[in-house]
């Protein structure tokens with residue numbers, strides 16, 4: 001019989017659990033009903049099992065997977081303060097075949113819980129899953145890694161980054177590594193720049209408590225976009241097993257610096273003012289409830305990086321993400337260098353070819369110069385597109401399936417988490433020193449007018 005995993009969610013009464021984790025679990029169980037999962041919730045609220053089961057059922061139903069609740073072997077809730085050893089021992093009793101502890105709590109609480117866990121006997125094979133942000137800087141991430149290393153082996157620590165579970169990120173693997181025609185042009189010799197951007201129409205959505213201290217750089221670039229960049233730029237791994245895959249992506253991060261080591265010129269930041277997004281009026285960021293204007297939090301950030309190795313030296317990697325923008329748009333745009341020489345007689349501009357992956361709905365476009373119009377000597381642009389499969393599981397479901405299977409391929413490794421902070425720490429320092437102006441853009445626009453255009 002298949003091993004049964006006990007999924008213990010710490011912070012079970014929180015928003016992350018009901019909004020993201022449980023719907024993802026519902027989808028996973030609906031797809032793979034053979035899985036054997038016992039679901040345990042633990043949190044500060046005085047809930048009983050029935051209340052918890054109701055929350056689980058409703059969360060499953062919100063994703064259309066109400067029936068998946070039948071696939072849960074058992075679902076119980078315990079009130080607990082997870083920073084206390086006695087409470088941890090109580091909720092970890094009877095771990096079944098394998099225990100997966102998911103910390104759906106703020107980083108400071110997760111860190112205190114890890115300290116308390118040091119005095120608890122952790123069952124063999126237990127997996128610990130932690131949400132971002134992982135630390136607040138490189139030193140903090142290193143400290144948290146040290147604490148975790150005292151508890152379980154690294155391969156059992158899952159630093160969650162749902163962008164690694166996104167189908168588009170995974171689609172890059174097939175396109176890059178299963179096509180000789182692409183593999184042979186995937187380097188600085190042929191590629192001029194790579195843009196990875198995630199523009200959102202969403203504003204603050206009541207998350208001031210977290211976001212006002214994080215900002216767009218930490219919320220999106222330090223974590224998600226650097227991971228996507230690592231997949232785009234990695235050396236071909238021999239296999240997609242955890243060790244090969246994560247060695248290759250981490251090597252990219254180790255070689256990455258902000259452009260010319262000059263964060264003041266390689267980064268930009270801005271904050272939205274009042275405007276309208278998709279017919280909805282949004283107040284200025286600083287007027288959102290819970291925002292402290294003195295924190296100077298950016299809602300749009302851009303950092304240009306370079307990957308200093310033989311394959312990529314000299315290529316611009318431009319990472320950008322922001323909120324309350326005019327269009328929901330996430331994409332990876334690979335711009336190739338221009339042709340060395342276009343024969344005299346072919347008329348018109350011939351910009352470099354472009355390969356564009358849109359980050360949901362998953363689609364890929366190749367933009368080429370052609371001369372197929374009325375005038376056979378005039379160049380035009382043609383686009384060849386393909387819809388890519390979205391994957392049966394949404395990003396969180398993909399990540400969760402790795403956690404339940406104790407397969408860490410799509411989890412961020414400890415050294416990679418530290419490297420990501422090492423890359424952005426100088427940017428944060430430069431911003432704190434006031435070296436980069438905090439620009440403004442009206443909500444619903446595409447960002448400050450004077451920022452460089454996007455490809």
Ligand SMILES: O=P(O)(O)OC[C@H]1O[C@@H](O)[C@H](O)[C@@H](O)[C@@H]1O
Pocket residue numbers: 200202219395
């Ligand atoms: O579009 P998705 O998959 O929800 O991912 C974007 C979200 O990712 C989260 O990790 C960020 O905290 C959010 O601010 C962001 O909106």
